[in-house]
Amino acid sequence: MLSRVADSLYWMGRYLERTEGTARLLDEHLTLMLDIVPASAPMRWRRFLSSLCLDEVDRPGYDARDITREFTTDEENSASIRSCIAAARENARQVRDTLGAEMFEQLNRAYFFIREASFDAIWDEGPTEFLRRIRESACLFHGITDSTFSRNEGYHFIRLGCYIERALMTVALIDSYREFYSDSEEAASPTPEEHLDWITLLKCCTAFDSYRRRYTAEVKENCVLEFLLLDPDFPHSVRFCIDRIAEGLEIVGQNAPHRDRTSATRIAARLQADLTYGSIEEILAENFANHLSTLRQRCELIHEKVNAIFIEYPIERELARPSLGESGEFRMPSGDTLIRPMA
Amino acid sequence: MNQTQTQTTAAERDETLPPFGNYHLDHAYDEMFESASVPRAQYAALHQRVLDLSREEFVRRQKAADLSFLYQGITFTVYGDKAGTEKIFPYDLMPRIITGAEWSHIERGLTQRITALNMFIHDVYNDENILKDGVVPRELLASCKAWRKEMRGLKVPKDRYIHVVGTDLIRGEDGGFAVLEDNLRVPSGVSYMLGNRTVMKKILPVLFQRYSVRPIDDYTQYLFQTLRAVSPRALDQPTIVVLTPGVHNSAYFEHTFLARQMGVELVEGRDLVVHRDHVYMRTTAGLRRVDVIYRRVDDDFIDPEVFRSDSMLGVPGLFRAYQKGNVALANAIGTGVADDKAVYAYVPRIIKYYLGEDAILPNVETFILGEKKDREYALANLDKLVVKAVGESGGYGMLIGPHSTAAQREEFRAAINANPRNYIAQPTIMLSRAPCFVDGQVEPRHVDLRPYILYGDEVKIVPGGLTRVALKKGSLVVNSSQGGGSKDTWVLY
Numbered sequence: 001m002l003s004r005v006a007d008s009l010y011w012m013g014r015y016l017e018r019t020e021g022t023a024r025l026l027d028e029h030l031t032l033m034l035d036i037v038p039a040s041a042p043m044r045w046r047r048f049l050s051s052l053c054l055d056e057v058d059r060p061g062y063d064a065r066d067i068t069r070e071f072t073t074d075e076e077n078s079a080s081i082r083s084c085i086a087a088a089r090e091n092a093r094q095v096r097d098t099l100g101a102e103m104f105e106q107l108n109r110a111y112f113f114i115r116e117a118s119f120d121a122i123w124d125e126g127p128t129e130f131l132r133r134i135r136e137s138a139c140l141f142h143g144i145t146d147s148t149f150s151r152n153e154g155y156h157f158i159r160l161g162c163y164i165e166r167a168l169m170t171v172a173l174i175d176s177y178r179e180f181y182s183d184s185e186e187a188a189s190p191t192p193e194e195h196l197d198w199i200t201l202l203k204c205c206t207a208f209d210s211y212r213r214r215y216t217a218e219v220k221e222n223c224v225l226e227f228l229l230l231d232p233d234f235p236h237s238v239r240f241c242i243d244r245i246a247e248g249l250e251i252v253g254q255n256a257p258h259r260d261r262t263s264a265t266r267i268a269a270r271l272q273a274d275l276t277y278g279s280i281e282e283i284l285a286e287n288f289a290n291h292l293s294t295l296r297q298r299c300e301l302i303h304e305k306v307n308a309i310f311i312e313y314p315i316e317r318e319l320a321r322p323s324l325g326e327s328g329e330f331r332m333p334s335g336d337t338l339i340r341p342m343a
Numbered sequence: 344m345n346q347t348q349t350q351t352t353a354a355e356r357d358e359t360l361p362p363f364g365n366y367h368l369d370h371a372y373d374e375m376f377e378s379a380s381v382p383r384a385q386y387a388a389l390h391q392r393v394l395d396l397s398r399e400e401f402v403r404r405q406k407a408a409d410l411s412f413l414y415q416g417i418t419f420t421v422y423g424d425k426a427g428t429e430k431i432f433p434y435d436l437m438p439r440i441i442t443g444a445e446w447s448h449i450e451r452g453l454t455q456r457i458t459a460l461n462m463f464i465h466d467v468y469n470d471e472n473i474l475k476d477g478v479v480p481r482e483l484l485a486s487c488k489a490w491r492k493e494m495r496g497l498k499v500p501k502d503r504y505i506h507v508v509g510t511d512l513i514r515g516e517d518g519g520f521a522v523l524e525d526n527l528r529v530p531s532g533v534s535y536m537l538g539n540r541t542v543m544k545k546i547l548p549v550l551f552q553r554y555s556v557r558p559i560d561d562y563t564q565y566l567f568q569t570l571r572a573v574s575p576r577a578l579d580q581p582t583i584v585v586l587t588p589g590v591h592n593s594a595y596f597e598h599t600f601l602a603r604q605m606g607v608e609l610v611e612g613r614d615l616v617v618h619r620d621h622v623y624m625r626t627t628a629g630l631r632r633v634d635v636i637y638r639r640v641d642d643d644f645i646d647p648e649v650f651r652s653d654s655m656l657g658v659p660g661l662f663r664a665y666q667k668g669n670v671a672l673a674n675a676i677g678t679g680v681a682d683d684k685a686v687y688a689y690v691p692r693i694i695k696y697y698l699g700e701d702a703i704l705p706n707v708e709t710f711i712l713g714e715k716k717d718r719e720y721a722l723a724n725l726d727k728l729v730v731k732a733v734g735e736s737g738g739y740g741m742l743i744g745p746h747s748t749a750a751q752r753e754e755f756r757a758a759i760n761a762n763p764r765n766y767i768a769q770p771t772i773m774l775s776r777a778p779c780f781v782d783g784q785v786e787p788r789h790v791d792l793r794p795y796i797l798y799g800d801e802v803k804i805v806p807g808g809l810t811r812v813a814l815k816k817g818s819l820v821v822n823s824s825q826g827g828g829s830k831d832t833w834v835l836y
Contacts, residue, residue, distance in 0.1 A: 001612060001626055001627050001628075001629075002608055002614050002624060002625065002626055003614070003627055004611065004613070004614050004625070004626045004627060005594075007629045090590075093416070093590055093599075094590050096416065096596075096599040096607075097585075097598075097599040097600070097602035097603040097608075097609040098603070101415065101603075104415075104416060105414050105415055105416070107414070108413075108414050108416050112413065112414070153627060157627075231594070234753070243733075252627065255627060255628035256627065256628055256629070262718050304427075309629040311627075313629075315616055315630075317629070319618055
């Protein structure tokens with residue numbers, strides 16, 4: 001597969017995941033605002049922004065309508081759903097010969113849906129309906145992909161993109177709740193409003209139902225964190241994502257002829273081991289904020305390695321491989337004739 | 344997404360008018376009607392179907408077709424329009440129908456023409472017999488912009504130069520087909536031909552079934568075989584790629600479409616690297632040798648080391664690999680020498696010279712403005728002639744005499760006098776007219792026909808082609824960049 005194509009598929013996967021995640025976060029936060037006292041809304045909106053890694057600037061006001069506009073139809077905001085879908089589609093457009101026709105059409109429909117959408121109409125009808133359609137668009141794309149697309153390298157690059165983005169989003173979401181975490185071993189029972197916050201955290205990852213089946217309806221901090229970080233079966237847990245990433249790297253790495261492919265699988269496998277054999281008690285006993293930031297760095301390192309191994313590898317290394325020459329007559333290039341592709 | 348360009352407003356339109364109430368014949372050949380309200384035999388069923396369907400039903404189906412193109416992303420980019428503007432290529436629901444007899448005449452004519460033009464290109468880059476024998480003047484080629492001196496004596500696989508051709512045919516007032524233009528470089532539009540058929544079968548299945556239409560779906564398979572036939576390495580599965588200028592090119596959809604349909608990689612210049620005169624593509628598994636490039640990048644941009652050095656689209660060193668015979672290009676470099684508008688005038692003589700046959704498909708009468716006699720005639724008759732700049736395509740750089748203003752004519756007069764070799768003139772050709780669905784009414788519009796010819800081991804033409812429509816009432820310009828649309832084209836058995 002062309003490196004450029006692999007890169008576009010990977011980013012398409014990331015942007016789609018981002019689209020779905022943003023829609024869900026926004027929907028859950030709008031719902032949460034209905035239940036809480038207005039005075040505490042800014043704190044929740046700050047948390048929403050922080051979970052999207054957008055918490056640099058403090059805002060003068062936190063108006064639900066403005067924020068919803070900003071993260072749905074706003075073209076100027078590169079983090080809006082519209083921008084994410086446009087970016088996913090643009091990546092898809094660059095590789096549409098690789099995608100199935102139905103896959104592209106689905107993404108294209110989503111793009112035209114949001115491009116034609118009027119924010120006032122979305123707001124008047126209640127944004128939930130709109131956000132549901134956005135989530136469905138992403139789900140539909142994945143469904144079409146699963147049932148029609150060959151499990152080739154391209155498929156695995158799409159999945160790698162999705163799972164890297166999802167892992168990063170889950171980590172950022174957990175991190176955005178940092179003010180909530182108790183310092184003591186024995187946490188006090190949450191207030192009803194705090195309870196809602198915990199439920200929102202779970203719902204932002206579609207985890208509420210699965211959580212209850214696993215731990216019952218009792219929402220406890222360490223159980224929530226254990227579930228979101230370490231659960232082997234839940235598709236949005238960090239461990240689940242890393243497991244899939246490790247598998248994916250193993251598969252796409254099979255074709256890579258060079259030694260450094262092991263560097264990516266090694267990072268993923270070590271992270272996988274930490275998440276498999278770590279316990280939530282251990283993690284919470286350490287500096288939890290540091291732990292999360294290390295997790296994020298390791299995910300980012302995997303991203304960088306994927307890029308360095310499959311996408312932007314140095315041509316010289318490749319040309320030094322003897323198998324490239326005609327009937328074995330190939331010698332090391334003297335350095336004067338290396339032709340590089342245009343940047 | 345308004346497809347039509349008509350100026351008619353709802354108030355002017357008579358809702359009670361029958362579907363063909365606005366259909367008036369003039370001296371142009373009419374594809375559908377033999378005489379007022381008597382359809383030709385092959386159009387009878389279509390005519391009846393239009394009468395059977397309600398106006399609302401037609402409008403509904405037209406909308407469904409438009410949306411289908413939009414969602415499938417069958418769009419093109421308009422140059423000079425707002426950056427990144429994607430438009431669907433306006434599509435007219437009513438098919439254009441060609442009889443089996445008409446088609447076999449076209450097929451023979453095109454096969455003859457392509458065979459001769461390929462021999463001509465080989466000759467002018469090698470033995471120059473046709474120049475030595477004085478059939479085509481040497482200075483005509485010397486002044487041709489598309490002439491590539493680098494191609495002299497260069498051996499190409501199987502002596503094939505023009506692997507993919509899109510010849511523009513028109514139908515004169517007598518109904519006879521004639522060649523308007525040979526497109527021997529990187530002709531586009533074949534994806535619309537195939538896309539139109541797919542949509543047609545979904546939108547008007549009953550009508551389609553009533554006719555026995557010859558299928559065109561095997562085009563991409565033939566294209567693949569054509570490309571494989573010229574691979575320098577005799578492999579069962581040579582590595583074939585489609586080279587695109589990128590996502591901003593107006594025909595980008597087509598490039599992706601053809602790559603997908605053939606099951607080959609779509610590459611950009613930056614994906615390719617030349618080392619020791621071999622071409623490789625950058626894959627996730629390292630570099631992989633490329634054998635055949637179906638390039639949709641013009642000669643000028645294909646290799647900055649040899650042609651335009653400012654090209655960001657090409658592949659440095661590609662021409663060296665080509666020269667050494669390590670990679671095949673389709674079409675070959677320098678084929679524009681044979682579709683130059685001035686060379687066009689000589690094509691009937693070229694056919695006679697190489698094949699000893701008269702041209703089956705005639706040319707349109709052409710005045711070569713580089714020649715004194717022709718120029719004097721043309722300058723005296725600018726208001727009756729169509730003047731074309733020889734280096735331009737896509738309907739740009741054209742003067743349509745009868746529709747021009749005095750100021751436009753003076754502008755062209757000055758341009759012709761400054762550089763006469765750059766222009767040809769032709770009588771205003773009355774393109775034939777076919778029924779189109781415009782604003783709830785069937786009206787005649789001018790059409791041409793671009794069949795697609797493949798030339799690998801042998802000449803292969805899928806039955807039909809792209810019928811392009813000038814959707815503006817009375818307009819003779821069918822190019823997509825100038826408000827043209829297209830129709831599905833049915834060739835019957």
